Amino acid sequence: MNKRLLKLAVTSALTVAFAVPAFANPFSDVPAKHWAYDAVNKLAQAGVVTGYEDGTFKGDKTVSRYEMASIVAAAMQKDLNSDQKETVDQLSKEFATELNSMGIKVEAIDKKVDNMVKISGDARVRYGASDSYDNTDFRARVSFDGKINDNLKFNARLTSDNMNYDDEFATKTGIKLDTANVSFDALGLTNTVGRQDLVLGNGFLHDSAMTGIASEIGNLKLFAGHLKDSNEVYGAEYGMKLGAADITADYVKYDTATNDVDVYGANVGIKLTNSVTALGEFYNVDQGNTDANAAAYGLKFNKLGLTALYRDVEDGANSAYSGMHNDIQTLKDEDGYKGLEVRYDRALAKNTTLNLKYQDFEKQDGTEIDGGARTQAAINVKF
Structure with a gap:
């Protein structure tokens, strides 16, 4: 209990320290x-x-x-x-x-410096807790972006991965190269070849790196490659704007050692007012005899940085490649879940953001998920 209070105190102190300069300098009139x-x-x-x-x-x-x-x-x-x-x-x-x-x-x-390598990066400290879970982790990444010539660029990123507070991370976690790719234009397509991030829609359907090729032309993106577990992935994403709505449609095929999985998805953001956007995301998983759906819908209050979503993921639709598994405490062992998620995002200072998340999920049959409600706080710094 004392350790949890200590971690919470440290996280709170960091939040206040970053927040002070942000609130001490209000906007001047233009x-x-x-x-x-x-x-x-x-x-x-x-x-x-x-x-x-x-x-x-x-x-x-x-x-x-x-x-x-x-x-x-x-x-x-x-x-x-x-x-x-x-x-x-x-x-x-x-x-x-x-x-x-x-x-x-x-x-x-x-x-003036086109041929120079640009170095950027980010660092994150994150705290997560539930009734049966309590942990803090750290991550640092450094990216290298360069232009080889007018039609060839490269990207590489080193990451420490997530280093847990309670572990001897110096011996358990090392520095690794998690992206390495080149980009070029050919046949009217903008192509990226190599290890790269693959995020579809808002990441609810897929947010996991692949090694392969992604090609874009206009609003259409095509991709094919291998995932970290050696499964193959193919698919396409198309985005469009329809009035006040931003819409993307996705098709993904996962070729696994045991069976093929077809996923069809879409997400939409509809600007209701300058302050409020309605959000919706849906995907269907078809793998032989299993047909399952996952949905998320809610509102984003743009000026407040507040987002409230209701998530409903049926048994068989809890994809291991979903962005939901990027949280400090994941739902990998749950076949299906449903419930409320509330997120708060705020810029504390230049290149510094605070992200808070609360999830109150239960299993599809109404029983409690081990640990109950989950909370997460993270401070991200870009450089």
Whole structure:
């Protein structure tokens, strides 16, 4: 019990330490006459950056170029749609000098160092607990990205994997190369060959690395390769925008030593308002005599960083390749489950995020899963 309290105290202290600078420097007003006002305001309304309670930037107070660049830098760290990326690209070019002084590269500047290897990385400390589980783990990764010529790029990533607090991880866990690939354009396709991450939809269907080839043309992605357990995987994903909805459809075939598994899936995000997005994800698993479904649906409150989902995974649909198995405490031994998941994501400071997750699942027959409800807290730092 004392060990659990100690771990919780350490995690809380880290959270407060990272959070202080984030709340000590509130956004300054952006002058309405500046061309960037509308751009920043649209990004705020979309939840990309945080402004006032209504998501706008008001007033005529002069804001320094460095302060404006800080806002742009925050937007550059987010997952953006094509329109938002175009807006952020325009802002980043305007404030390229200031961004460069922060150590943030802009494409126009990067062209001068095209053939240099770019090094980036991330580090994570994570705590998870339930009635029968209590653990803290650590992970660090370093990525190397380079341009060989105008049509050939490479990527490699070293990882420590997850080092458990309670283990002698120095002897049990070593550094390994978990991605190594080259990318090039050919026959109208953008191709990546080698060890690479494969994430389909939001990762509920598949979020696990493969060794093989992935090719993209427009909104269509094709892939084929081997997974870490030597099973083969083939498939395709197609994405489209339909009104306020972003939709992707997936087909995946797993070729195992015992049988073939066909999976059909789709996920959708519908922007209801600037602050609320409806989420839904579904997949069907067909493996001979077994036909099972998995679904997740709920709401994302964009400005709050809060997501609430109900997950319903039937017996036979709990894929070992799902992103659900990336949590510190997984559900690998459960045939099926259902229940509520709540996530909270917040940027604490530059390149620093806090991720909280609560899962209250039960088995499909209504009995409690060993350990009961699960909680997880993680602090991620990018460099």
